Amino acid sequence: MEIAMIDNSEKFNGGKTGLVEQEILRQIDLGNFRRNSLLPSERELAKQLGVSYMTVRRAIGKLVDDSFLTRVQGKGTYVRGDVPLHRMQQTLGIVVPAWETPEHADLMMILTAIAGENGVLPKFHLCRSWEDRTVVEAYESCDYLLLVPPAPLADLPEEMLVRFRAGTTPVVVLGLDATPYGLDSVTGDACTEAGIRELRRLGHCRIGLMTQVEERGGKLLRQTETFYRNWRLRMLERFSAKEVDRMEIRIPVKAYELPHQAFYDYLYVNGKDLPFTALMLPLAVAWGVISAAADSGLAVPQKLSILSIGDRQEARFYRPRLSLVRVSYRRHAELALEALRRRMQEPGLPPRCFTVEPELVPGETVSPLLPPDNL
Structure with a gap:
């Protein structure tokens, strides 16, 4: 101050x-x-x-x-x-995982803009776990609290969860359905289903997923846990757990800026005979993976279709043009402010999950599978 x-x-x-x-x-x-x-x-x-x-x-x-x-x-x-x-400018506390990922930078920029448009002062708090003091400080020092979970909600300490439910400071969780925990939330979970549905329409059955992971305390944490869970459930409808495991490509968070290398490493272990014909991945790593695929002789989309998920302003400048499931960060922020004000005005309402509907953006990195997938 x-x-x-x-x-x-x-x-x-x-x-x-x-x-x-x-x-x-x-x-x-x-x-x-x-x-x-x-x-x-x-x-x-x-x-x-x-x-x-x-x-x-x-x-x-x-x-x-x-x-x-x-x-x-x-x-x-x-x-x-x-x-x-x-006489008082209300403050919006925003807890964001202290992971150096482009998505979080984009989200913070959008949240800052939306908060300003609504006359609210954003205050960002970085954390690496629920136990970090910054989470409590954000709750105690701000009028509203927006949480981008640094870890699964199941790991949220009971004492902290009780405080969040009390309603003294309205709390909304961004990115995960928190209604089972008694909290309001805003999610874009439908993007995984939208992507799989579109790829299957084009004949792709074996669909891989690239995830961002961090190992902490012997546990493997995925930044996109909900997307991973939804994808895995759909793949298990047709394939064995062992086959589905091979369809996941993991990028360590500490090496997040090197998606090219992560894909090279995957090809080195598995060879070019990939266990999938299409790959879904975060938009931020799409260009690196496309470059690595091309350098390895895997033409996109002729040999491998790539469908990106996310919302980045510079995506329209990528070449080839990315085939994209866009989940608007701006809409996330607008719904989050709406949910917080709803909770402030009527604290006794049951928790609600607001959903951001995905938008399919045609591009040049996905093509129909011909002949039909018979791997």
């Missing part, structure tokens, strides 16, 4: 005292001084603002008289709990 030092040369009708009042109100507007929060001591504020202790004391006295602040004997000065909302 930055408090602007008072410029002694600045002319203002209320003098220095008025300027201090204005700065304290600005911090309330920004949400840095929240309802019922304790202000720094008058001497600390005087030091930060570069004015005398008595100037700060007079300014705070005026704000107490105007019902913005209240003094509590022996404790200090607090922002009143009934400060009008128009």
Whole structure:
């Protein structure tokens, strides 16, 4: 939090005292001084603002008289709990996994824009697990909380889940259906089904999936766990578990920026006789995989169809043009804000999962399988 030092040369009708009042109100507007929060001591504020202790004391006295602040004997000065909302900019806490992935950067950019359009101040908190202190800090310091899960919801500590359900701060989970845990959520889960349906329409039965994984505590965590689970269930309808295992290509998160190498490694182990005729993968790694396939003599889409999933602004500039299942990040953000406000206005409503419908975008990286798939 930055408090602007008072410029002694600045002319203002209320003098220095008025300027201090204005700065304290600005911090309330920004949400840095929240309802019922304790202000720094008058001497600390005087030091930060570069004015005398008595100037700060007079300014705070005026704000107490105007019902913005209240003094509590022996404790200090607090922002009143009934400060009008128009005097405070509401804050949106956004918990994002501390993984260096392009999707998260894109999502953060979109969330920042949507929050600004709705007059809400976004505050990002990076974490690597549910136990990270940043998750609790985000919940305690913001008016709304949006969670991009850093780990499966099943690993969410019970004490934390109880707090999230309490409704003191509205909570929405982004990317996973959290209604079984009593929380609102926004998902694009239908994209996996839409992609498989389109590929099967074109004759592809053996459909591979590239996933982003991280090994932690002996457990394998997939960033796209729901997509993986949906894909696996559909493949198991026709193939054995052993065959389906061979259809998954895993990219370690720490090597995320090297999708070319991940695909080369897969070809080295499995050979060019792939166990699938089409591959679904995150949009962010599509170009690297297409390049690796071409360098290995696997022409796309003649020898291998590639269907990307995601939403990146630069996708339209890729060549060849990507065949894409687009799940709008902007729509995710809009629905998340809608769900948070719904929860704020009616905290007793049952949890709801909002779904972002996928959009099939034709491209040049998927073609019909001829002759029919008989691998």
